[in-house]
Amino acid sequence: MEELGLLMQGFGVALQPENMALMLIGVILGVLIGVLPGLGGANGIAILLPLTFSMSPVSAVIMLSCIYWGALFGGAITSILFNIPGEPWSVATTFDGYPMAQQGRAGEALTAAFTSSFVGAFVAVVMITFVAPIVAGFALRFGPPEFFAVMFLSFACFIGMAKGSPLKTLAAMMLGFLLAAVGMDTVTGSLRLTFGSEEMIRGFDFLVAVIGLFGISEILCSIEDGLKFKGQRAKIDLKVVMKTWKEMPRHWALALRSSAIGCWMGITPAGATPASFMSYGVARRTSKDPEGFGKGKVEGVIAPETAAHAAGTSALLPMLTLGVPGSPTAAVLLGGLIMWGLQPGPMLFVEQKDFVWGLIASMYLGNIAGLLVVLVAVPWFAAILRVPFPIIASLILVVCAIGAYTVSNAEFDIVLMLIFGVIGYVMKKLDYPLAPLVLALVLGDRTEEAFRQSLLISEGSLGIFFSNWLVSGIMLGGIVMLAWPLIGWLRGLGRPPGGPRAAEA
Amino acid sequence: MHSDANGLRRGAVEIGTSVVLALVGLAAIWDSLRIGAGWGVDGPQSGYFPFWLGLILVGASLANLVAVLRQKGAAAAEMFVTWPQLKLVMSVFIPAVIYVAAIYPIGIYLASAGLVAYFMTRLGEFSWRSALPAGAATAVVAFVTFEIWFLVGLPKGPVEEFLGY
Numbered sequence A: 001m002e003e004l005g006l007l008m009q010g011f012g013v014a015l016q017p018e019n020m021a022l023m024l025i026g027v028i029l030g031v032l033i034g035v036l037p038g039l040g041g042a043n044g045i046a047i048l049l050p051l052t053f054s055m056s057p058v059s060a061v062i063m064l065s066c067i068y069w070g071a072l073f074g075g076a077i078t079s080i081l082f083n084i085p086g087e088p089w090s091v092a093t094t095f096d097g098y099p100m101a102q103q104g105r106a107g108e109a110l111t112a113a114f115t116s117s118f119v120g121a122f123v124a125v126v127m128i129t130f131v132a133p134i135v136a137g138f139a140l141r142f143g144p145p146e147f148f149a150v151m152f153l154s155f156a157c158f159i160g161m162a163k164g165s166p167l168k169t170l171a172a173m174m175l176g177f178l179l180a181a182v183g184m185d186t187v188t189g190s191l192r193l194t195f196g197s198e199e200m201i202r203g204f205d206f207l208v209a210v211i212g213l214f215g216i217s218e219i220l221c222s223i224e225d226g227l228k229f230k231g232q233r234a235k236i237d238l239k240v241v242m243k244t245w246k247e248m249p250r251h252w253a254l255a256l257r258s259s260a261i262g263c264w265m266g267i268t269p270a271g272a273t274p275a276s277f278m279s280y281g282v283a284r285r286t287s288k289d290p291e292g293f294g295k296g297k298v299e300g301v302i303a304p305e306t307a308a309h310a311a312g313t314s315a316l317l318p319m320l321t322l323g324v325p326g327s328p329t330a331a332v333l334l335g336g337l338i339m340w341g342l343q344p345g346p347m348l349f350v351e352q353k354d355f356v357w358g359l360i361a362s363m364y365l366g367n368i369a370g371l372l373v374v375l376v377a378v379p380w381f382a383a384i385l386r387v388p389f390p391i392i393a394s395l396i397l398v399v400c401a402i403g404a405y406t407v408s409n410a411e412f413d414i415v416l417m418l419i420f421g422v423i424g425y426v427m428k429k430l431d432y433p434l435a436p437l438v439l440a441l442v443l444g445d446r447t448e449e450a451f452r453q454s455l456l457i458s459e460g461s462l463g464i465f466f467s468n469w470l471v472s473g474i475m476l477g478g479i480v481m482l483a484w485p486l487i488g489w490l491r492g493l494g495r496p497p498g499g500p501r502a503a504e505a
Numbered sequence B: 001m002h003s004d005a006n007g008l009r010r011g012a013v014e015i016g017t018s019v020v021l022a023l024v025g026l027a028a029i030w031d032s033l034r035i036g037a038g039w040g041v042d043g044p045q046s047g048y049f050p051f052w053l054g055l056i057l058v059g060a061s062l063a064n065l066v067a068v069l070r071q072k073g074a075a076a077a078e079m080f081v082t083w084p085q086l087k088l089v090m091s092v093f094i095p096a097v098i099y100v101a102a103i104y105p106i107g108i109y110l111a112s113a114g115l116v117a118y119f120m121t122r123l124g125e126f127s128w129r130s131a132l133p134a135g136a137a138t139a140v141v142a143f144v145t146f147e148i149w150f151l152v153g154l155p156k157g158p159v160e161e162f163l164g165y
Helices: A002-014 A017-035 A041-052 A057-082 A088-102 A106-139 A144-160 A166-181 A206-223 A238-267 A272-286 A299-314 A316-322 A328-339 A353-384 A389-408 A412-429 A435-457 A462-466 A469-494 A500-504 B002-006 B010-035 B048-069 B083-123 B128-149 B158-162
Strands: B007-009 B079-082
Touching: A002 A017, A002 A106, A002 A353, A017 A041, A017 A057, A017 A353, A041 A057, A041 A206, A041 A328, A041 A389, A057 A088, A057 A106, A057 A299, A057 A328, A057 A353, A088 A106, A088 A272, A088 A299, A106 A238, A106 A299, A106 A316, A106 A353, A144 A166, A144 A316, A144 A435, A144 A462, A144 A469, A166 A435, A166 B010, A166 B048, A206 A328, A206 A389, A206 A412, A206 A435, A206 B083, A238 A272, A238 A299, A238 A316, A272 A299, A299 A316, A316 A328, A316 A353, A328 A435, A389 A412, A389 B083, A389 B128, A412 B010, A412 B083, A435 A462, A435 B048, A462 A469, B007 B010, B007 B083, B010 B048, B010 B079, B079 B083, B083 B128, B083 B158
Parallel strands: none
Antiparallel strands: B007 B079
16 A cells, blocks of 8 residues: 555645645635636636746645636536536536525535535545556556557547537647647757747747637627626525535435546546536436426536536546646646646656645645535625626736736737637637647647657657557557547438438538 | 528538638648658658648538538527627627737736726726726736736836836
8 A cells, every 4th residue: 555655645745834825725716716707727727827936846736726626616606506607517517506596495505516526526536546656657668659649549539529529629629739839840940830920939828728718718708698697695504514414425326426427537538527417417317306307406416516526636647647638627737747847747656756646635635625615605705796797807807818928928928818719709609629629739749749759769650559559459449439420420321311410410 | 581680690600610720721731841741861850740730620621611511400590699799799809909909008007907997887887986996906906916926027018117117
């Protein structure tokens, strides 16, 4: 049980007073970010990232990951009280959470949501504690072809498991890769895709892209529905909490199943949002009373919240062990690792033990802190949405602009942020997924590097990607994932033409 | 086509987006061919990777274009954004553009104060008497947080220079 010893050391790091304070600040900021429209986990962390340069990497990652946990908790508050999902992964929570609030059971819904979030996260952290060192140990043997294969597999998963059109997923991903390629080619030093523009030589910073794609576009989307938020009031007192907690153990099977779905979807880069929908769907299908879903059933809150939190947490597993993030927010954290001078990937577990185990220990503590903060402070956080929208929107615009500027002290980045905001608005409305774009933008250079290094080793033969059982296995998995939508499409062709589904495929 | 009066059609925006993406792909192919997309003496040339990315992007966008063009019925008539909605979006977006443009000459603090005050009066029915102090407070809080507390310099204009920063 070497892990337990290392974990205890990690607790020693995380329990330092300074780190505890940062944890609390992170969680509170995170809930705030989760509640506000236009600020989410990914772009909230992107905005704050430049301010952490002077901190030690472990303190910085503790604060930023706690923002992530806070945002996961915070998304549920607006879903239940205002029927506005603060985060995409809490859309499924609105289905039953809002009806419960309308029936005056807001306190019960919130307590159930927070508690199941906590359970989901806890299961995922335990999983990370024991699985991550194994995966990292395994990945230590990886060379460039294996790394390329892993990236290939994770991008192929996006296409294979895409909820919407696989073509749109592919296009968004390629756009991300191309944006990553803009600027200086790190291998040969020649300029690519700059088209003679000096501003483009620096390339596109993904933090700026994230702030625009997720922040600005969200403001533009939410203004379409008008300028007012209408919501239910909430009060959580100890009696409601105790009463809900007494009933929670009855749903242990549901919670376990949702956690498993979440962990799986989080490790493969599907992310928290599909995990929450899938878990909700499975809960309804296996329920004795499927008709009651959507009308205020507590199971309809527990299932998506558990899965979303489990997925959001386990998305850090591939990020830490392989350097391949499982979600946009994990991608931003990965960008942080690179900026703090750490090399993401399995070597972290060998060279940066304090960092890795401090982070894992802080996940345990951060989620406990998060649960306490949201249970105590829900009315205050809910009150934020009673601030008139024009004030919130203008402040978020200002915060986004400052965040985009501080990434590399370039005023042009603020212009880029606006452009990315428009791109994000159009893409969101046309159901182009943003996550593959962001992940491709973050991983583009490293994917290309692994690809080119492999080809250098093999002197140009693509056969290197099938040279041993390990790399061939991963590549084959990727190819199956890529072929998945094609199989569905071919089966669709067999059906009589003119059906609405056939045209969509 | 009575629904044209009500807003921008989803189909039209889909087509536009596919065409733009295909053009981006073409531009990438063109630039990659310029710097060499083949195999050099020292391995894959700089344009090798972007060339294939561009090619796949063109392919995906064109396939998507075909799928959109074949759409009929309700899916084709769906709205992307209605005119009243677009007006609301523009009421936020146009001031945001002016705000970003104003950061170059007058710095981010004054521009932010102006943006907050403008939003409050024009979109939020606040009076100037409450909006101006709120805008000023935003600028001061941002200034203290970034310039003094975090020691992060943000874009400044002549007014800050006059005050000695």
